[in-house]
Every structure is written in structure tokens, then in C-alpha cells.
């Protein structure tokens with residue numbers, strides 16, 4: 001299926017990319033101007049036209065103009081809390097198996113980078129319920145969602161951003177997936193995961209290995225199975241004539257992703273630890289990443 005190009009409209013975000021690859025995210029306003037080191041570009045040159053055009057600034061420099069991808073927007077949007085990077089959002093969506101129509105319990109919302117990825121993956125028939133402890137982070141999450149969806153309300157209909165402590169709020173249930181990006185997810189394994197349906201997946205995103213160890217131990221103790229920990233390293237390359245090599249810089253470390261599945265035997269004390277271990281081939285990549 002192909003789509004007709006939609007003309008750019010006032011109020012939309014556009015990414016301007018200069019000759020050196022620097023990126024600027026602007027909101028189109030009739031009569032407004034974008035000022036840069038290589039001159040001025042009038043927003044009116046973009047409004048009503050197609051994305052993908054090359055603009056010449058008053059000082060002679062050139063800009064490519066595109067609608068931002070979700071990854072572009074996440075890297076440019078305002079942050080209250082540290083965001084999950086696009087490379088990790090991609091992994092979380094696939095390994096936590098976020099599917100169209102899924103109901104997902106998330107915490108904490110932070111700047112809503114991960115929420116945006118989850119909302120797109122579950123689609124209009126799905127639902128994200130996302131808790132955030134801090135009022136200021138919640139407010140930034142609402143703004144970021146609203147901006148991406150260019151709407152004056154709190155964002156898309158499939159996202160329910162709530163202020164609250166995910167460990168203390170009564171949880172909706174049953175949910176298909178739980179996605180946690182907060183410092184002490186092991187505290188959620190008991191109370192919050194009661195909301196997870198059998199067969200559901202809990203996913204936790206953590207920056208340090210001591211946190212990973214504590215979370216994995218809590219998951220195993222509670223009877224979760226197929227506990228898996230991974231990280232994703234993305235290295236971009238420079239391909240210019242004879243210069244074919246990895247870029248000098250990369251984001252070396254962001255976080256670890258843990259996934260685990262809830263069996264029907266969850267918290268069933270009759271199931272021995274040994275039986276659980278037998279169900280849990282989490283020895284690190286031996287089951288085909």
C-alpha cells in the first residue's frame with residue numbers, strides 16, 4: 001500500500017538537517033523564521049509543501065526538511081527524566097512482545113519516550129496504563145505525548161498517564177505485559193505482577209548489574225520463568241569513499257533489558273525451586289536470541 005504525500009501543515013513538527021548532519025526540530029508557524037548559523041529559513045517555505053525538500057537559507061546554507069521519525073522526536077524532545085534510547089525501545093518492543101491490542105502496565109512514565117513506543121505498538125485497540133511518582137515528570141510526559149500527537153488533550157486515547165506509586169496503587173488487571181523503568185523493580189514483582197495474566201511478560205529496564213541481579217533473584221523466587229537478560233549495542237558506520245569504518249563515537253552503555261514470563265504456577269509453593277529452574281533456561285542466550 002502506498003500513501004499520497006501529505007502537505008506540511010502549520011503546527012506540525014519538522015526536522016531540519018544541515019550539511020554537517022546537525023538536526024533542529026521546529027514547530028511550523030505561519031510567518032515565523034528559523035535562524036541558524038548559516039542564515040534564515042522562513043516557515044512559510046515549508047507550509048503547504050511536501051517533506052523531503054531542500055531549502056536554501058538566506059546565508060547560503062542548505063537544509064533538508066523531513067517530518068521527524070519517532071526516534072528523531074525522542075532524541076530531541078524535552079526530558080524530565082532520562083529517556084530510554086530508541087535502540088532499547090526497539091528491543092523492548094520485540095522481546096517483551098508488545099502486540100497490537102495489548103494492555104500494558106508501565107512505570108515510571110518519566111519523559112514518556114518508552115510510552116510513545118509502547119503506544120504505537122499496541123495501536124488504537126490496545127491500552128497503556130502508565131504510573132509516574134513525580135508530578136513534574138508526569139507533567140513532562142503529558143506534554144511530550146501531546147506534542148507528538150499534536151493534540152490539545154492529554155495525548156492519544158490509548159494512553160492513560162497516572163500520577164502514583166506503582167507499588168502502592170491498586171493495579172488494573174489482568175494486563176498482558178508489565179514494563180518497568182524504575183530503580184527498584186524487584187519491589188514490584190510481588191504486588192504489581194499480581195495484575196499480570198498467566199503467560200504474560202514482565203520486562204524491566206535497568207542501568208546497573210546489581211539492580212539486574214536483585215531483580216532476577218526476585219523474579220525467580222516468585223516463580224517467573226524464561227528469565228532472560230540482554231543488552232543492545234548499536235554501532236553506526238561511516239561509509240564515505242575509501243573511508244569505510246565504524247564511527248568514532250557510540251553510546252556504549254545504556255541499560256539492561258530483563259524479560260520473564262508468568263506461568264500458571266506463579267507463586268504456587270507446591271512447585272519446587274528445582275522444577276522452576278527446569279522451566280527456566282535463562283543461562284544467557286542459549287535459546288536463540
Ligand SMILES: C[S@@+](CC[C@H](N)C(=O)[O-])C[C@H]1O[C@@H](n2cnc3c(N)ncnc32)[C@H](O)[C@@H]1O
Pocket residue numbers: 081082083084107108109110111112113114115131132133134137164165166167181182183
Ligand atoms: C528513568 S525514568 C523513566 C524514563 C521513561 N521510561 C522514558 O523513556 O522517558 C524513571 C522514572 O520512574 C519514576 N519512578 C520511580 N519509582 C516509581 C514508582 N514506585 N512508581 C512510579 N514511578 C516511579 C521516577 O520518578 C522517574 O521519572
